[in-house]
Amino acid sequence: MPVIASSLSQICRELADQLGIAINSGDDSEVTVMVGNPQDAVPSGSNSHRVNFFFYQFSPFEFDADALPGETGFMRVHCMITPFGVSEDSVGAGEHDLRILGEVIRIFQEQPVFSITVNGQAYHIQVIMQQMEVEQTSQLWGTQGDVVYRPSVSYEIALAPVVPNEAAVLSPLAGSLGLEIQSTLAQSEPEVTPVSPTVPVTEVNTGIESWQPRICLVVGGVCHESLAFEVGSPELAALSAAVWIAGDIGTQVDLRWDIWDATSGWETLPAFASPVIAHDTLDPDLAAGATTTAVTLPFTDQGGQAVLYAVRTYERAGDGVEITLLSNPVLVSLYE
Numbered sequence: 001m002p003v004i005a006s007s008l009s010q011i012c013r014e015l016a017d018q019l020g021i022a023i024n025s026g027d028d029s030e031v032t033v034m035v036g037n038p039q040d041a042v043p044s045g046s047n048s049h050r051v052n053f054f055f056y057q058f059s060p061f062e063f064d065a066d067a068l069p070g071e072t073g074f075m076r077v078h079c080m081i082t083p084f085g086v087s088e089d090s091v092g093a094g095e096h097d098l099r100i101l102g103e104v105i106r107i108f109q110e111q112p113v114f115s116i117t118v119n120g121q122a123y124h125i126q127v128i129m130q131q132m133e134v135e136q137t138s139q140l141w142g143t144q145g146d147v148v149y150r151p152s153v154s155y156e157i158a159l160a161p162v163v164p165n166e167a168a169v170l171s172p173l174a175g176s177l178g179l180e181i182q183s184t185l186a187q188s189e190p191e192v193t194p195v196s197p198t199v200p201v202t203e204v205n206t207g208i209e210s211w212q213p214r215i216c217l218v219v220g221g222v223c224h225e226s227l228a229f230e231v232g233s234p235e236l237a238a239l240s241a242a243v244w245i246a247g248d249i250g251t252q253v254d255l256r257w258d259i260w261d262a263t264s265g266w267e268t269l270p271a272f273a274s275p276v277i278a279h280d281t282l283d284p285d286l287a288a289g290a291t292t293t294a295v296t297l298p299f300t301d302q303g304g305q306a307v308l309y310a311v312r313t314y315e316r317a318g319d320g321v322e323i324t325l326l327s328n329p330v331l332v333s334l335y336e
Helices: 007-023 093-110 134-142 284-289
Strands: 031-035 049-060 073-084 113-118 121-130 153-162 214-219 222-224 226-230 241-246 254-261 265-268 292-295 304-315 322-326 330-335
Touching: 007 031, 007 049, 007 073, 007 093, 007 113, 007 121, 007 153, 049 093, 073 093, 093 121, 093 153, 214 304, 214 330, 222 284, 241 304
Parallel strands: 031 049, 226 330
Antiparallel strands: 049 073, 073 153, 113 121, 121 153, 214 222, 214 241, 241 292, 254 265, 254 304, 304 322, 304 330
16 A cells, blocks of 8 residues: 655655646656666566656755754755666657756746646645766665766755644734843733834836735725724724735736634635726825725624735736736734
8 A cells, every 4th residue: 555645755755746747748758767776677578768757865955953843844855866868769768868858948948937736725836956076976876776977967856845733823923022121030911002004105117027015904985904893892893904015007817715713723715806906106194095995804703813915917028928926915813
């Protein structure tokens, strides 16, 4: 019975499968993509071309040292890719090795970033070519028995997620800040009133391809990026809010909520509206005349948090990869 597929194995297998689709997209291409030791990929009586992914080294991600149990960790994965061509017509096996290897390098150069889904969550994985020193090459091939050295290329896969079986419940967000300085260390009730961030005048630079929408909530003609209400309060019951979106005028975006509660943590809800942007600037002084979209909170009967995003999706001009960008978050906190 096969061992359960880990997040690491899913990343490695999916990357190999996506390369296989790309390398066999030509009419006459027929290359089998394998994952394992090079000695297992050597053609034995087979007339099929092969390319093998040998994942040989796994390193921790330097900036992920503070990851806690239950949080997704990340690592760098090193892979040696080796072609195993066969003689066909007037083309020898050695030349087929170079043809296959050249296609691998071309594909990864044209599309260095891949979107790979692990347990329902999409991750962007980047492949980065690495220089193989003579000593390292000798060590790798010295463990492959009688397999003759083949031309190979090494890549770093960054960053591969390590997904826990049971995710930790992440903490809520801070909606306001306050600072108080005391002359003694004696415990006392705080006297300072926390302050929520004010909404600045913001013009979105739509001249760059990767521009991000900017949003705020408009309540009673006033712009907000953070709100807090007591559950069951008259203020919450009377809340009438609308979202004001700035960006490239005429572009359609999706609105969605991320919600949090103390039991299950954060959850992303499906998009509930797809308005068209009508402004390229947020100016709190002009909120009364802005084109807005009415929004309702995803829940009002319990404590928790809801974060509103405007989601923009576009196809990158350089390589055609679909990119998803989020606006700034707008936070609504409910307390009991």
